[in-house]
Amino acid sequence: MKQSNRIWLPAYCDPNSFLPAVQETVVLFSRRPYLFQDFVGRALSFLKSEEVTKMGFQYDPKRALPCKWKCSDESLFGVDLVLYAYTGHYPFDKGRIGGVYNETALGAAVHHSSVNIDFGGSHVGYVPEKNGGSYGRIARPLNDRQTSTDCGYLMAALAPFKEVYDDACKNIFLFRPDGRQVIASIPNEFLQPGWSTNRIKLLVDIERFTTGPVPYNVGNPYTHKVAGRSLFYVSPEFLGGIDPRLPDQSFMTTEPQPIGNELTADYFSIYDSEAELVGGVPVKRFLPYAKYILSSKVAPYPLKAAVTSSNIEHNRLTDSVRVEEFRTASFASFTGVFIDIYDEKLDCYVNLFQPVGLSIKPAGKAREIEISAAEIHHIFDNLEPAQPQMSLEGVLGYERADHVLDSFSYRAEGCH
Numbered sequence: 075m076k077q078s079n080r081i082w083l084p085a086y087c088d089p090n091s092f093l094p095a096v097q098e099t100v101v102l103f104s105r106r107p108y109l110f111q112d113f114v115g116r117a118l119s120f121l122k123s124e125e126v127t128k129m130g131f132q133y134d135p136k137r138a139l140p141c142k143w144k145c146s147d148e149s150l151f152g153v154d155l156v157l158y159a160y161t162g163h164y165p166f167d168k169g170r171i172g173g174v175y176n177e178t179a180l181g182a183a184v185h186h187s188s189v190n191i192d193f194g195g196s197h198v199g200y201v202p203e204k205n206g207g208s209y210g211r212i213a214r215p216l217n218d219r220q221t222s223t224d225c226g227y228l229m230a231a232l233a234p235f236k237e238v239y240d241d242a243c244k245n246i247f248l249f250r251p252d253g254r255q256v257i258a259s260i261p262n263e264f265l266q267p268g269w270s271t272n273r274i275k276l277l278v279d280i281e282r283f284t285t286g287p288v289p290y291n292v293g294n295p296y297t298h299k300v301a302g303r304s305l306f307y308v309s310p311e312f313l314g315g316i317d318p319r320l321p322d323q324s325f326m327t328t329e330p331q332p333i334g335n336e337l338t339a340d341y342f343s344i345y346d347s348e349a350e351l352v353g354g355v356p357v358k359r360f361l362p363y364a365k366y367i368l369s370s371k372v373a374p375y376p377l378k379a380a381v382t383s384s385n386i387e388h389n390r391l392t393d394s395v396r397v398e399e400f401r402t403a404s405f406a407s408f409t410g411v412f413i414d415i416y417d418e419k420l421d422c423y424v425n426l427f428q429p430v431g432l433s434i435k436p437a438g439k440a441r442e443i444e445i446s447a448a449e450i451h452h453i454f455d456n457l458e459p460a461q462p463q464m465s466l467e468g469v470l471g472y473e474r475a476d477h478v479l480d481s482f483s484y485r486a487e488g489c490h
C-alpha cells in the first residue's frame with residue numbers, strides 16, 4: 075500500500091477536496107490595466123448606455139451613491155478623490171483594512187440611496203522598472219520615500235507562509251546518486267507536522283511527489299539515514315513536469331541540489347495550524363490559496379495575492395446584495411485590483427485599476443448580471459468616457475497621468 079501523509083492536513087487542504095476557482099493572474103494581466111480615473115469615466119458612461127438600461131438597471135447620477143471598498147492605505151486616497159471628482163459625492167465606505175469588503179456597511183449605504191455604484195478590490199504596490207517592474211512595495215513620501223510593503227496587511231499575512239515556503243525550497247534536496255533514480259532528501263518537518271513547532275506547517279505530498287521511501291541498504295551509503303531527514307524516490311510525474319529548457323538540470327547530478335521553485339502547488343500543502351475555522355473553512359478565506367500564491371512561476375506573488383483576494387471579496391459582495399432585505403435596491407459593482415504607483419514627477423500616488431468583474435443587480439431582482447473582465451475591456455475600450463463633475467486638476471492636482479500608465483510594463487509570461 076502506498077504511504078500518505080495527507081491524514082494530517084486540515085480538510086480544506088486535502089488535495090482531493092475541491093477548491094473554488096479564482097482567476098489566473100497571467101490571463102487577467104494579458105491586458106493593460108486602466109488609470110483609475112479613466113476607468114471611472116468609462117464605467118459611468120457604460121451605466122448610462124442602452125445596454126445597461128435594457129438589463130433593467132436605471133442609472134440616474136443625481137440619485138446614485140458612489141461607494142468604495144478598499145484598504146485604508148493612504149496610497150489609495152486618489153481613489154476617493156477620483157470618485158468625488160466624477161460624481162460630486164464623497165464615496166460611501168464599504169471597505170476595511172486589507173481590502174476586505176465590509177458587508178455590515180451595506181444596510182446604511184442602501185438607506186442613503188437605493189442605487190449603489192461600487193468600486194473596490196485589493197491593492198498592490200508597483201515600482202516601475204524596464205522589462206517589468208516589481209510588486210509588493212511602494213515608496214512612502216511621508217517617510218523620506220523609503221519603501222514599505224503594499225498592501226502591508228496582505229504581505230504581513232503572507233510573510234510567515236513565505237518564510238516557510240522559501241525554507242522548504244532551500245532545504246529539500248534532489249540528487250541522483252547512482253546515475254539512475256532521482257532521490258529526494260526531505261527534512262522531517264515537511265513530512266509530519268509534529269516535527270516542527272512553527273504554527274505554519276508545510277507538508278510535501280509524498281503520495282504525489284514520490285513513489286515511496288528509499289529502502290535501507292547497508293552496502294549503499296546514500297540509503298543510510300541522515301538525522302532529521304527521510305529519503306524518497308521522486309515520482310516520474312514530478313520529473314516530467316520540470317521544464318527541460320532549464321539551465322540547471324542539476325537534479326540529475328550526484329550532488330544534492332535544493333528543489334528551489336520546482337516545489338509547485340501540486341506537490342505540497344501549507345497551512346496555519348492555529349487558523350480560526352468556521353464550518354471547516356478558514357475565516358481568512360485566502361488561506362487555502364496560499365500555496366498557489368507562493369509557488370506560482372509565472373505571476374509575482376504579491377500580485378497573485380491581490381488578484382486572489384479581490385476574487386474572494388467580490389464573491390462576498392455579490393452574496394451580500396442578494397438577500398431579501400436589498401431586493402428593491404440596485405447595485406452596479408465594479409471589482410478589480412488597484413495597482414499603486416508613487417510617481418516622482420507628480421509627487422503623489424497614482425492608481426491603476428485592472429477590472430476583475432462587474433456585477434449589475436437591477437432593483438427587484440435577486441441575482442445579478444455578471445460581466446467578465448474580458449468583456450469589460452472589450453466594452454470599455456470602445457466607449458467615450460463620461461466627463462468628471464469637477465476638474466481633475468483641481469481635485470487630484472493633475473489632469474492626466476498617462477506617463478504613469480506607460481511606466482507599467484508588466485506582461486505576463488507567455489502573453490504578449
Ligand SMILES: [Zn+2]
Nearest residue numbers: 145147225226
Ligand atoms: Zn493595504
